[in-house]
Every structure is written in structure tokens, then in C-alpha cells.
Amino acid sequence: TLPDDKRGFVTAFYEPELEVSATRDDVWKYPIYNRPDDLIDLDDDNRPSHIDPYYAFALEKDGQISEYPDRRAIDQGYLEGRGLEIAYAKSKVDLFFVHVQGAARLRFTDGSLKRITYSAKAGHRFSPIGRLLLDRGELDPATISMQTIRQWLQDHPDQVDEVLWHNRSYIFFREAAVEGLDLGPIAAAKVPLVAGRSLAVDRLIHTFGFPFFIQSQSLTHLDDGKPFARLMLALDTGSAIVGPARGDIFTGSGDEAGELAGTVRNPADFTILIPKEAAERYS
Structure with missing residues (x-):
């Protein structure tokens, strides 16, 4: 086995279920937005020289293209009054983690259920708030997880905005079909994700x-204490998943899946399986 610094690395993701309302009030006040019409796709043909080549989206206004407003600007009302709201959440932190996951089931106050999935992003780089809290010495590298990050935010409500705004990336959603709740959301590969078998790369x-x-010898809580060793399909992607041996395991939908996903941060070995004829071309 290779040393950890020479191996790959896996985390995990899931489909949260978020309580929402169709209307805004003093409790339900954090909007989930559809893609705005002033957000355009960028490519090598239309990207201005002053915009980082990383950016795949930008603002087009009055014939000019520039960086789109970031998380802070949008949270402070940049998109208000444009009719883009899909629903309203009551927890800014819960909604932030829906952005991180890129999809969710929405449970409305009348009991009805919708699904949302990624539509576009404001364009800015994903900046993990866990890394920020580690750099500040607020969390222990040995125990950091989605759960410990959430607990820190709960314990420091006066710092929530500052920390969340560190991640300038902002996700826009679209409504998706609700059918097939036994399966996960539709992946970037245009097929439903399957818990434990779908991998983001x-x-x-x-x-x-x-x-x-x-x-992964150290990843044991997904398989009842046994080391993780499983054949998976590359079906999804994410802005935090960077590198040839970096993967994100889909654990399913709902709170239980979230508990499983939140503590996956493990060295792992990646073996890609390709046809013999193709392998011979690389030998």
C-alpha cells in the first residue's frame, strides 16, 4: 500500500431533505433561486481577458461581461424582486449545505415534496469553510467533518455570515422530477445516482x-466496520473534486445518508477499469 500522501482521497455526498415554504415570512426567509437571466455561459469565444479562465459563468449587463455577484452580494439582496425563488428555507446553514451538495428534496409545509438539482453557479471558485476553520485553529484536523462544522456554526451564530461568505461560490437550482425516490437525484451523467455505487470525479x-x-482500509463505517472495497461508476462531478485520484461517494438521500457522508475523509486507492484494447494503447 502506498503512503497516504501518495494515495487518492475520498469524501462523500448525499441528497439532503430540506424543510421549506412556498411563501416568505419572518421564519421562512432564505430563498432558493432559479438561474437568473443575466447569468451567461462563458467559453473561450466570449470570455473577456480580465476574467479568470476558471470562470464558466459571468454577468452580462448593458452589453458588458463581468464577474457575477458572489454569495455575500446575493445573500444581501442582489436577486430580490425578480421572481426567481423556488422556495424559502428557515435555516441559512441548512441551505448552505444544500448548495454544497448540489441537490435536495424539498419538503413543503403542506407535506408536498419537490426535488431540486444543480442548474448553474455564479462562477466563483468553491472555497471550503472547513479549511477556513482549520486554518484559524477552530477545528481539529483529526475530527473535522460536516457534523463538527455544523456544530461550530451553531455555537457561533454571530460569525455565520462571515464564515459562509468566505465561500463566494453560489449555486442556482432547477426543479427536477420527484419520481423514483428510491433512487438519488439525476447526476451530471444524466442518470439517477445509486447509493454506494455512484462516484463523483x-x-x-x-x-x-x-x-x-x-x-480504503480506514473507511469502515459505510460497510458495517469492514474496509471499503467496492466497484463504482463515475457518474457525477463537483467543483471540489479535483485530481485523477479524487472521488466523492454518493451515500443516498435524507438525514441518515447525511450522517454517513459527513464523516468520510479517507485515503483510498483508485483502480480504473478500461477495456484491454484501450489499456494496450497506454502500455
Whole structure:
């Protein structure tokens, strides 16, 4: 086995279920937005020289293209009054983690259920708030997880905005079909995610649909105490998933899946399976 600093690394993601209201009031006040019409796709043909090549989206206003307003500006009302709201959450922190996951089930106050999935982003780089809290000495590297980050935010309500705004990235959503709740949301590969078998990878390196065998001796809580060793399909991607041996395991939907996903941060070995004929071309 390779030393940890030479191996790959896995985390996990899930589909949260978020309590929402169709209308805004003093309790339900944090909007989930559809993609705005002034957000445009960027490519090499229309990207101005002053915008970082990383940016895939930007603001087009009065014939000029510039960076789109970030999380702080949007939280402070940049998109208000434009009719873009899908629903309203009562927890800014819960909504932030929906942004991180990129999809959710919405449970409305009347009991009805909708699904939302990623539509676009404001364009800015994903900046993990866990890294910020580690750098500040607020959390222990040995125990950091989604759960410890959430607990820190709960314990420091006066610092929530500052910390969340550190991640300038902002996600826009679209409504998705609710059918097939036994399956996960539709992945970037245009098929439903399957818990424990679907993997998010770096889309700039890997091709969707390729099988990976993932092994991690230290990741044991997903398989009843046994080391993780499973064949998975590359079906999704994410802005935090960067590198050839970096993967994000889909654990399912709801709170239980979130508890499983939140503590996955493990070294892992990645084996990609390709046809013999293709392998011979690389030998």
C-alpha cells in the first residue's frame, strides 16, 4: 500500500431533505433561486481577458461581461424582486449545505415534496469553510467533518455570515422530477445516482460511465466496520473534486445518508477499469 500522501482521497455526498415554504415570512426567509437571466455561459469565444479562465459563468449587463455577484452580494439582496425563488428555507446553514451538495428534496409545509438539482453557479471558485476553520485553529484536523462544522456554526451564530461568505461560490437550482425516490437525484451523467455505487470525479480528467474499484482500509463505517472495497461508476462531478485520484461517494438521500457522508475523509486507492484494447494503447 502506498503512503497516504501518495494515495487518492475520498469524501462523500448525499441528497439532503430540506424543510421549506412556498411563501416568505419572518421564519421562512432564505430563498432558493432559479438561474437568473443575466447569468451567461462563458467559453473561450466570449470570455473577456480580465476574467479568470476558471470562470464558466459571468454577468452580462448593458452589453458588458463581468464577474457575477458572489454569495455575500446575493445573500444581501442582489436577486430580490425578480421572481426567481423556488422556495424559502428557515435555516441559512441548512441551505448552505444544500448548495454544497448540489441537490435536495424539498419538503413543503403542506407535506408536498419537490426535488431540486444543480442548474448553474455564479462562477466563483468553491472555497471550503472547513479549511477556513482549520486554518484559524477552530477545528481539529483529526475530527473535522460536516457534523463538527455544523456544530461550530451553531455555537457561533454571530460569525455565520462571515464564515459562509468566505465561500463566494453560489449555486442556482432547477426543479427536477420527484419520481423514483428510491433512487438519488439525476447526476451530471444524466442518470439517477445509486447509493454506494455512484462516484463523483474530476470531469476534466475522467469520462462519465467508467468503472472504478475504490479501496480504503480506514473507511469502515459505510460497510458495517469492514474496509471499503467496492466497484463504482463515475457518474457525477463537483467543483471540489479535483485530481485523477479524487472521488466523492454518493451515500443516498435524507438525514441518515447525511450522517454517513459527513464523516468520510479517507485515503483510498483508485483502480480504473478500461477495456484491454484501450489499456494496450497506454502500455
